[in-house]
């Protein structure tokens with residue numbers, strides 16, 4: 001199957017909001033079933049969100065309240081500073097422990113993979129959250145297409161480095177380029193996505209166009225935007241925020257209300273665009289996706305491996 005250029009997708013194939021609502025009901029029902037199987041004694045011991053909690057944040061907020069330091073450190077800056085960021089043409093270099101290292105045109109890289117729309121809660125380490133209807137492919141199908149060697153244990157993603165196009169890179173806000181990495185089993189979990197769109201449309205530059213990762217059970221900083229390089233390795237890669245402040249940002253970055261950031265609590269999150277001024281909800285283990293991902297970390301001390 002040939003993946004169509006996002007601009008060629010007819011509006012009839014764009015998922016209307018009612019379909020997102022139905023998919024959320026499905027996720028909610030699956031969560032309830034798993035909770036029943038575990039015989040959780042009380043409804044208070046919630047580990048997954050109900051459908052009410054997965055109402056998408058307005059598109060206007062999702063595209064104007066962004067962390068993307070390459071385009072400024074203010075939440076409102078990326079939308080303006082990335083306005084003219086060109087994402088066509090775009091190439092992605094695949095290297096390391098992989099059958100065929102090569103530089104792909106993004107279009108060819110996505111060819112043959114199935115585009116899906118999925119609504120996920122997006123929890124920033126700064127204790128705010130929103131709900132985003134992402135569009136993209138499963139990271140598992142994407143990674144499998146690249147044919148990593150069985151000995152590869154981690155996959156690393158790197159953002160474009162081009163200060164002439166990303167003005168924030170002229171500052172020392174972060175060590176550039178931004179790098180994130182996951183264990184191979186995390187990258188192959190069915191929830192992990194390579195995202196190329198949101199709200200049924202092409203991904204806006206401020207949200208990480210043309211290609212970014214989304215790992216909904218991890219804090220937002222574990223997602224890598226505007227990816228130009230993917231490397232497979234058997235050694236745990238150095239990652240940006242962990243490198244900057246290892247005591248504040250772990251390699252795993254799994255959402256965990258029981259492990260506070262040294263400077264603030266992670267027990268609750270402010271819902272951006274949540275209606276009530278400063279409305280807060282309880283943060284759930286693994287951001288409400290524990291049923292699907294907790295087994296990845298069985299036997300690990302999550303206070304040490306945070």
Ligand SMILES: Nc1nc2c(c(=O)[nH]1)N[C@H]1C(S)=C(S)[C@@H](COP(=O)(O)O)O[C@H]1N2
Nearest residue numbers: 066067068069124159178207220221223225
């Ligand atoms: N290259 C790059 N990727 C990045 C960031 C960044 O500053 N640069 N910020 C991260 C953080 S902290 C979050 S919360 C998410 C924000 O994604 P969004 O703008 O789509 O909400 O992107 C992550 N990926």
Ligand SMILES: [Mo]
Nearest residue numbers: 124125220221
């Ligand atoms: Mo974040």
